[in-house]
Amino acid sequence: MHLGKLVERLLQLVPVLLGVSTIVFLMMALTPGDPVEIMIGDQPITAAEELTLRQNLGLDKPMGERFLVFLENAVTGDFGTSLFHRRPVFDVIVERLPATIELSLVALIIALATSIPLGVMAAIRKNTIIDRIATVGSLLGVSLPGFWFGILLLMLFAVQLRLLPVSGRIGFDSEVAPITHFLLIDTLLRGRLDAFWDALSHILLPAITLGLPMTAILTRVTRTSMLEVLRQDYVAFAEAKGLSRRRILFRHALKNALIPTVSVAALETGSLLGGNMIVETVFGWPGLGRLVVESIFVRNYPLVQAAVLFYAVTYVLVNFVADLLYTLLNPRVKL
Amino acid sequence: MTAADDTAAPAIATEEGTTLFRRNLSVFAENRLALASAVLMLLFVLVAIFAPLIAPHDPNETDLFRRLQPPGWAAGGEWSYLLGCDGLGRDILSRIIYGSRISIFIGTAVILIATMVGIIAGLAAGYLRGWVDIAISRLVDILLGFPYLIFAIGLMAMMGPGLVNIILALAYKEWVIPCRVVRGETLAARELEYVEAARAIGASRFHIMLREIMPNILSPVIVVSTIRMADVIILEASLSFLGLGVQPPTASWGSMVADGRAFILEAWWVSTFPGLAILLLVLVINVASQGLRDAFDPRFNE
Amino acid sequence: SEIRVGFTADALTLDPANHRNRETETIIRNMYDGLLTRDAEMKVVPEIAESWTQTSPTSFEFKIRKGIKFHDGSELTVEDVKFTLDRLTVEGAMGDGQTSPRKSLLGPVKDVEIVGDDTIRINLSEPWPLLPAMLPFQEFVSKAFVEKVGTAGMATAENGAGPFKLVEWRKGDSIIMERFDDYYGGSPDIAPVGKACVDRVIFKVIPETASRVAALLSGDVDIINGLPPFSIAQVEQNPNTKVMTVNGTRSVFLALNLHGDKFDDIKVRQAVAYALDKQLIIDKILGGNAVPIEGILSPAAFAASTNLPKHDYDPEKAKALLAEAGFPDGIDITIDTEGADKDTVEAIASVLSKSGIRAKVAVGESAQVDAKWDPKNDKNDGDMYFTSWGNGSLDPFDIFVPTHYTMGRGNASGYSNKEVDTLLDQGAVELDPAKRATLYQKAEAIVNADLPYIYLWVPKDIYGVSKRLKGWSPSADSRINLHDACVE
Amino acid sequence: MTTTATPLLQVQDLRTVFETRAGRVFAVDGVDVTVYPGECLGVVGESGSGKSVTFSSVMGLVRAPGRIVNGSISFEGRDLRGLSVHDMRRIRGRDIAITMQDALTALNPALTVGEQILEVLYAHDETLPEGRMARRKAARAKAVDMLELVGIASAGDRLKYYPHEFSGGMRQRIMIAIALACRPKLLIADEPTTALDVTIQAQVLELIADIRARLGMSVVLITHDLGVVSEYCDRVMVMYAGQVVEEGPTASVIREPLHPYTRGLLQSIPRLSLRGQKISPIEGQVPDLVDLPPQCRFYSRCGERIDACRQRIDMRDLGEQRRARCIRLSEGKA
Amino acid sequence: MTTPLITVDNLVKHYGGRRDPISWATGKPAINIRALNGVSFEVRRGETLGLIGESGCGKSTLGRTLLRLHEPTSGRVVFNGTDITALKPDALKAMRRDMQIIFQDPYASLNPRRTVADIIGLPLMLHGLASNRRDMRDRVAAIMDKVGLKANHLDRYPHQFSGGQRQRIGIARALISNPQFIVCDEPVSALDVSIQAQIIELLTSLKREMGLTYLFVSHDISVIGYLSDRVAVMYLGEIVEMGPVEAVLSNPRHPYTQSLMSAVPDVDHPGKRQRVRLTGDLPSPQNPPPGCKFHTRCPLAIDLCRKEAPPRHEAGNGHTVSCHLINDELSILR
Numbered sequence A: 001m002h003l004g005k006l007v008e009r010l011l012q013l014v015p016v017l018l019g020v021s022t023i024v025f026l027m028m029a030l031t032p033g034d035p036v037e038i039m040i041g042d043q044p045i046t047a048a049e050e051l052t053l054r055q056n057l058g059l060d061k062p063m064g065e066r067f068l069v070f071l072e073n074a075v076t077g078d079f080g081t082s083l084f085h086r087r088p089v090f091d092v093i094v095e096r097l098p099a100t101i102e103l104s105l106v107a108l109i110i111a112l113a114t115s116i117p118l119g120v121m122a123a124i125r126k127n128t129i130i131d132r133i134a135t136v137g138s139l140l141g142v143s144l145p146g147f148w149f150g151i152l153l154l155m156l157f158a159v160q161l162r163l164l165p166v167s168g169r170i171g172f173d174s175e176v177a178p179i180t181h182f183l184l185i186d187t188l189l190r191g192r193l194d195a196f197w198d199a200l201s202h203i204l205l206p207a208i209t210l211g212l213p214m215t216a217i218l219t220r221v222t223r224t225s226m227l228e229v230l231r232q233d234y235v236a237f238a239e240a241k242g243l244s245r246r247r248i249l250f251r252h253a254l255k256n257a258l259i260p261t262v263s264v265a266a267l268e269t270g271s272l273l274g275g276n277m278i279v280e281t282v283f284g285w286p287g288l289g290r291l292v293v294e295s296i297f298v299r300n301y302p303l304v305q306a307a308v309l310f311y312a313v314t315y316v317l318v319n320f321v322a323d324l325l326y327t328l329l330n331p332r333v334k335l
Numbered sequence B: 001m002t003a004a005d006d007t008a009a010p011a012i013a014t015e016e017g018t019t020l021f022r023r024n025l026s027v028f029a030e031n032r033l034a035l036a037s038a039v040l041m042l043l044f045v046l047v048a049i050f051a052p053l054i055a056p057h058d059p060n061e062t063d064l065f066r067r068l069q070p071p072g073w074a075a076g077g078e079w080s081y082l083l084g085c086d087g088l089g090r091d092i093l094s095r096i097i098y099g100s101r102i103s104i105f106i107g108t109a110v111i112l113i114a115t116m117v118g119i120i121a122g123l124a125a126g127y128l129r130g131w132v133d134i135a136i137s138r139l140v141d142i143l144l145g146f147p148y149l150i151f152a153i154g155l156m157a158m159m160g161p162g163l164v165n166i167i168l169a170l171a172y173k174e175w176v177i178p179c180r181v182v183r184g185e186t187l188a189a190r191e192l193e194y195v196e197a198a199r200a201i202g203a204s205r206f207h208i209m210l211r212e213i214m215p216n217i218l219s220p221v222i223v224v225s226t227i228r229m230a231d232v233i234i235l236e237a238s239l240s241f242l243g244l245g246v247q248p249p250t251a252s253w254g255s256m257v258a259d260g261r262a263f264i265l266e267a268w269w270v271s272t273f274p275g276l277a278i279l280l281l282v283l284v285i286n287v288a289s290q291g292l293r294d295a296f297d298p299r300f301n302e
Numbered sequence C: 001s002e003i004r005v006g007f008t009a010d011a012l013t014l015d016p017a018n019h020r021n022r023e024t025e026t027i028i029r030n031m032y033d034g035l036l037t038r039d040a041e042m043k044v045v046p047e048i049a050e051s052w053t054q055t056s057p058t059s060f061e062f063k064i065r066k067g068i069k070f071h072d073g074s075e076l077t078v079e080d081v082k083f084t085l086d087r088l089t090v091e092g093a094m095g096d097g098q099t100s101p102r103k104s105l106l107g108p109v110k111d112v113e114i115v116g117d118d119t120i121r122i123n124l125s126e127p128w129p130l131l132p133a134m135l136p137f138q139e140f141v142s143k144a145f146v147e148k149v150g151t152a153g154m155a156t157a158e159n160g161a162g163p164f165k166l167v168e169w170r171k172g173d174s175i176i177m178e179r180f181d182d183y184y185g186g187s188p189d190i191a192p193v194g195k196a197c198v199d200r201v202i203f204k205v206i207p208e209t210a211s212r213v214a215a216l217l218s219g220d221v222d223i224i225n226g227l228p229p230f231s232i233a234q235v236e237q238n239p240n241t242k243v244m245t246v247n248g249t250r251s252v253f254l255a256l257n258l259h260g261d262k263f264d265d266i267k268v269r270q271a272v273a274y275a276l277d278k279q280l281i282i283d284k285i286l287g288g289n290a291v292p293i294e295g296i297l298s299p300a301a302f303a304a305s306t307n308l309p310k311h312d313y314d315p316e317k318a319k320a321l322l323a324e325a326g327f328p329d330g331i332d333i334t335i336d337t338e339g340a341d342k343d344t345v346e347a348i349a350s351v352l353s354k355s356g357i358r359a360k361v362a363v364g365e366s367a368q369v370d371a372k373w374d375p376k377n378d379k380n381d382g383d384m385y386f387t388s389w390g391n392g393s394l395d396p397f398d399i400f401v402p403t404h405y406t407m408g409r410g411n412a413s414g415y416s417n418k419e420v421d422t423l424l425d426q427g428a429v430e431l432d433p434a435k436r437a438t439l440y441q442k443a444e445a446i447v448n449a450d451l452p453y454i455y456l457w458v459p460k461d462i463y464g465v466s467k468r469l470k471g472w473s474p475s476a477d478s479r480i481n482l483h484d485a486c487v488e
Numbered sequence D: 001m002t003t004t005a006t007p008l009l010q011v012q013d014l015r016t017v018f019e020t021r022a023g024r025v026f027a028v029d030g031v032d033v034t035v036y037p038g039e040c041l042g043v044v045g046e047s048g049s050g051k052s053v054t055f056s057s058v059m060g061l062v063r064a065p066g067r068i069v070n071g072s073i074s075f076e077g078r079d080l081r082g083l084s085v086h087d088m089r090r091i092r093g094r095d096i097a098i099t100m101q102d103a104l105t106a107l108n109p110a111l112t113v114g115e116q117i118l119e120v121l122y123a124h125d126e127t128l129p130e131g132r133m134a135r136r137k138a139a140r141a142k143a144v145d146m147l148e149l150v151g152i153a154s155a156g157d158r159l160k161y162y163p164h165e166f167s168g169g170m171r172q173r174i175m176i177a178i179a180l181a182c183r184p185k186l187l188i189a190d191e192p193t194t195a196l197d198v199t200i201q202a203q204v205l206e207l208i209a210d211i212r213a214r215l216g217m218s219v220v221l222i223t224h225d226l227g228v229v230s231e232y233c234d235r236v237m238v239m240y241a242g243q244v245v246e247e248g249p250t251a252s253v254i255r256e257p258l259h260p261y262t263r264g265l266l267q268s269i270p271r272l273s274l275r276g277q278k279i280s281p282i283e284g285q286v287p288d289l290v291d292l293p294p295q296c297r298f299y300s301r302c303g304e305r306i307d308a309c310r311q312r313i314d315m316r317d318l319g320e321q322r323r324a325r326c327i328r329l330s331e332g333k334a
Numbered sequence E: 001m002t003t004p005l006i007t008v009d010n011l012v013k014h015y016g017g018r019r020d021p022i023s024w025a026t027g028k029p030a031i032n033i034r035a036l037n038g039v040s041f042e043v044r045r046g047e048t049l050g051l052i053g054e055s056g057c058g059k060s061t062l063g064r065t066l067l068r069l070h071e072p073t074s075g076r077v078v079f080n081g082t083d084i085t086a087l088k089p090d091a092l093k094a095m096r097r098d099m100q101i102i103f104q105d106p107y108a109s110l111n112p113r114r115t116v117a118d119i120i121g122l123p124l125m126l127h128g129l130a131s132n133r134r135d136m137r138d139r140v141a142a143i144m145d146k147v148g149l150k151a152n153h154l155d156r157y158p159h160q161f162s163g164g165q166r167q168r169i170g171i172a173r174a175l176i177s178n179p180q181f182i183v184c185d186e187p188v189s190a191l192d193v194s195i196q197a198q199i200i201e202l203l204t205s206l207k208r209e210m211g212l213t214y215l216f217v218s219h220d221i222s223v224i225g226y227l228s229d230r231v232a233v234m235y236l237g238e239i240v241e242m243g244p245v246e247a248v249l250s251n252p253r254h255p256y257t258q259s260l261m262s263a264v265p266d267v268d269h270p271g272k273r274q275r276v277r278l279t280g281d282l283p284s285p286q287n288p289p290p291g292c293k294f295h296t297r298c299p300l301a302i303d304l305c306r307k308e309a310p311p312r313h314e315a316g317n318g319h320t321v322s323c324h325l326i327n328d329e330l331s332i333l334r
């Protein structure tokens, strides 16, 4: 991977990010009604403060200028004040990020760690019981409404069986002083294994719920692409070379089969990011998703706007990283 | 020159006038599970259409004396309220039956709009290329930069809840998917020799786009659209669950699950059944669309 | 020992002057003390203040207790008291041109004077008998500390004089506090006096109702707020938990658009009153946890009348009244409401419909519905609005005036009655409590007859509590004061 | 090429079928193949006549829905069909090697060319020294040798390249290098040049001929092109619709084709020398291999058919190493 | 036979090269494929000009640019006295009746969703040549009969036909508007030998009956040799040698043609000819070599070849060659 090419690819992100920002801006700008009035809602605010707000949003200026102001602010991380919290939106969002990131990463890891082996097994042992399980499971997985499934899991494991906690990130007795703000890591860094298990037990259900659709889709993709790859001439040729089955499956087939899996996984992080809102709401997870949902109902527009932008930018970047990964797996694709 | 020997023609040619479409359809019909799912799907649609005739009760009729009444088979239940009642004593079965209208209507409307827009945009981008393609493709790239649910939530937060708004919020992004499929297929098709042949004969762009290319890309589009339909239904339910969906008292499955969430300790049936309804409908669509895909888009064949 | 509270929402900020949010107040009131507070009977008693006197209709004097320490060990002085009140009431006092959103809670406070090394005087711009009743809601901060961290810092840092001090705020998840060992003991009128009983207190944010109940049942938390009526049975059945309720301070009512073409007729309003089976809804939807009202005041409020005429459920009478008013076939109306009350309003609608008042429910965002029912909005084309007005002070001034005074800011019905206006004006300046009470009772009798609103009920706040918890009882102003609570 | 030598590969009455939706496809239906040490056997036939399936059957590489239903395959006297999966793996790539029809799809796009050569050596080459490093070094040296042998310049560097970084002809040669890495006794070259231009085709075919001469291995050359057979093969086997219809030394088959199909094939080739004359193509097309009637498979297209052709026809031995499957041969003259 | 039906003058076609502003801004390089680099020739009325060359040398591009299916980058094509490179869309459409094309791939060239009647009849409908559908169907039936298809298969779909039959459908479509000139772009390359011969027969007899003129593209020298009157040899977007078929094929003058001829295996006379081994592959048209394009593979290349493009020499009898060495009587076939 040439550095110049990397920079070039990064530059190509610019128009997309610009477009994404434009749409986020338009979402708000084209909302019917006076945005300031809607935003203020029943928050007690003085006339002077209202005026400042208007000026900050640049509502007195023409659309084009407002957009530029918005862009400038976005680049500098200035998303205005959350009227509801009476603090900068940026601060409020940043506080909630570690929880959301931790949850999403664990969900991603669960999804990858289950779907790839399952998909591969299903393809190798086509039409056997494991294939059936994988096929039916992935079909169910994509069809389950996450919000509902989460509630069921919660009722079963947390309320009825009392195996796992009901809500939150970590138990009362397991707090550790933050280092990275990722509890699974912090507890380990502090050498608190009990707390680590506690944090793990908290994250398990939400992460499974969040990762489920992705797991299902990736299982299906891996299975299909593995089957596809196994049909290829180069696998037949590898057979003809008298190579061991292991080598054929894992070196020749899997490396190629993972190519679509990687790009689909990147696309599906979209479902992780969106799913945050629902899963965090259902499981009382103290992350950004829940904050956004709460903010919608109090018309905390600047926060919603900033969060949507944040999610979109994250998504674009995740896909960019996946592209890089893709080139590692697939030598035919040059950056 | 004698006529090419007829007896030697391939076996598939023996049935006179079989179209590719009908052949695919018969392949589809052979897939029992998919066929059963398609029948169930039809059943859902019928239930939605004839909801007033089927529903045992008025879905919005509240009866506080039936508040949280358990399902018919459980202690304290009544068979005439088969799936029990919700927090306002409304019949859950009737609400599920009426709720199917919302899910199916929104799903169908979004997919129809998106597919139509997607086909037009995709054909234009893929065939005309140039500036049209650049403009459309960039827009597609940008919209793809948003996670779907986030985009819909953002829009709904700004536009406010309501049936039309949900359809718009979903369709604004959904069209991108058929558009990408159509564009890709069109790009491939425009290089095919039969398109070149039509041009060589002097056919116009419109003739080529609409008569030569479109019929050939329709089956992948239909396949993709049915697959997407399942997703759109889940998305709508998710929005309703978050309270960004249709307005009460209209029954929608997602909001029924959300409403029942508070009662889940005392009255599990209130959210369980509507959730099950979503699962069933989406599952059925997914199975059917997988069958369609296998039959109509042989590239996916295993 | 430790008490865990399963709580509906997180604090928005830790700055007592920079919010208008009940939940936030409930949490931070355990770290900050007020000049005054309330006892279990909702009587206002001194806290940081040692005593107070009203020296004129427009001025009050407060004597500040000696030896109160902030959590950082510094002593609380009159300077801090004045600083706090100024920060709350002076335009732009929060810095950066910001004004405290709580300013309006202290209405006509004009200025604060230091009149001795332990006394301050609060001057009002007009008579306002409510001041002592409103002071329990204002928490007192250290001047030096605020000047050090600034308003931005106050959002996440704390240096109060309350029984607990902050250990950690895990945003969105929990707030952990520990006992402040140098606590001065709190109000001497409320036993026990002294430092808090438990070592630690945790407010755990559990927004989902079912999860909160489950957490209580499983013993994860000791107190939960917002226990839904339908979960009462569960909590009662559990051997380790019980239900505690307290009369709330918020009156719920239906506003009727008096400028529309239906409710301008008193007969139609009466018809609604008779058609509405209040008790049924209280029993079925609220699980019996509400007190019906016939006027705007809660039974616990100062000057509440006990013998107002009732409109008992009588659908026949309602139909007859409708017919008299020229609607023999009934009327079609729409009830506006916000999402949170959807359940109740749908129930109301269905009950009304049985008497020919065919009601539809329209759920709207609070801002939008508020704007529509703003008395200044003369284009309001709504029929009926299900709403409520809080009365934390339990003084009629705070609820009667805004909802019934001509063009009052909460007068959604658009009610205007000279006589009522006069009575309310007099009530505001009358210093003799007995005379004041009569004035308000007269006014209540008038509005009970006029029916600009259908007065519904005052809901109780319902808490689920672990049986191991001792010495704690819920408070009508929905504060959760953990100073006195102990666990076995 | 003496007939007296013991055959290297002997296949008898091989039948391979595919179960498809349309029915059972008799892709290979009673095929006998004999390959002698050191010879080059050409296999010609139209597309779908069963050439590839025959030899993937030999290698034991027929995949579902395909199945060998009958026949014996013996290589150096060992019955390959009776071998365990493990033993078969040891024969593939080491004793019998194959190059596939399309080099672009037969080389793994995700692995370097070097890895794809080295792995065969690791799998089969027992002459490699012990010890990781030494083994690696020796294998690498062999790989470089092989690439140089097939005419790839600066082979050492090229080991790091991926298949897509080579041109079509080079890929074909790399595949040959892989196949030859373990010096197999038999190379099956399945249409090694169909996708290539004539100039490249000549390069590749000459390369195979050259290596065959040097290593003394046997080659089976599968092709469409009678010209190629005539230039490079000692013996030729003509296949039609899953059966062998004619077999014999190349020169004599081309000079004097016995089966009407072979004759038709030869007459179908347009030649510069035939300019202005009519060529006489075989009319009709190859029959579908599903549910064939038990008759001569060329019946529907044969200009010389008689009623007696509507029965099972067996291969006839006509002496001088020539065999053909036509009923009229026994009448003396076709 | 004297007036040229088509004159091609210095035709150039480059693909790609245009960039959209966003890829320009982000520095994506423009790809520029120089598929045709100044090709000039003429086709006389009633003759068949054969065009031969390696894969990717620009044969199809030439055929398509000639018909303005692709817009030429520069150069002129004069058909029947009209400069078609300058025609407006309407006039071009009218012109299309007279110039048709037959494609290589019998599968891709027919729209799978339309019936044979629609496919073949489309030109009639577009140009208003048929008064109604009935008339159209009658005429389609007639032409189907002419190309050897059963007229009652009118309502079948392409997938119901075999490869050879489909190629006949393609031919029928090209013929129905009664064109004068047809580009045959490798119409037989995808077919089996026996079917290939059928189609060649069909094309030659149609030409005779209807007085057609062909530009016949193929990479198969025997096919070109069999049916062309004159032949043009293409290398990397240029014609390197052109002339009467006997002259060019039996006495090739350009080193490239010579190596091409020597590489073709001959069924009848195996091993007779001297082989010329070319090294390397066709260079990429994205960055063609300077000077003579063939110098990278030419065994005779001298310094001049690397610097200057060779002029076109007359070798008598309309035989032209573009090579620096032509006058030196040098030949790689020493």
Ligand SMILES: Nc1ncnc2c1ncn2[C@@H]1O[C@H](COP(=O)(O)OP(=O)(O)OP(=O)(O)O)[C@@H](O)[C@H]1O
Pocket (backbone or CB within 6 Å): D018, D019, D020, D025, D026, D027, D028, D045, D046, D047, D048, D049, D050, D051, D052, D053, D054, D064, D065, D066, D101, D289
């Ligand atoms: N996987 C399969 N499923 C069904 N039929 C198959 C399969 N593979 C091969 N066949 C059938 O077997 C027959 C012989 O195929 P084979 O590949 O051996 O032909 P071939 O002579 O090698 O042709 P070509 O010259 O095109 O390579 C064909 O009719 C083909 O349809």
Ligand SMILES: Nc1ncnc2c1ncn2[C@@H]1O[C@H](COP(=O)(O)OP(=O)(O)OP(=O)(O)O)[C@@H](O)[C@H]1O
Pocket (backbone or CB within 6 Å): E015, E016, E033, E034, E035, E053, E054, E055, E056, E057, E058, E059, E060, E061, E062, E219, E285
């Ligand atoms: N539409 C196109 N866009 C870009 N490049 C093209 C296009 N068509 C052809 N080319 C390129 O132009 C060059 C010449 O292609 P062309 O198809 O004319 O070759 P050809 O001689 O017909 O080859 P073949 O024998 O493989 O058909 C090739 O490098 C090809 O990749």
Ligand SMILES: [Mg+2]
Pocket (backbone or CB within 6 Å): D051, D052, D053, D101, D190
């Ligand atoms: Mg083959």
Ligand SMILES: [Mg+2]
Pocket (backbone or CB within 6 Å): E059, E060, E061, E185, E186
């Ligand atoms: Mg071509």
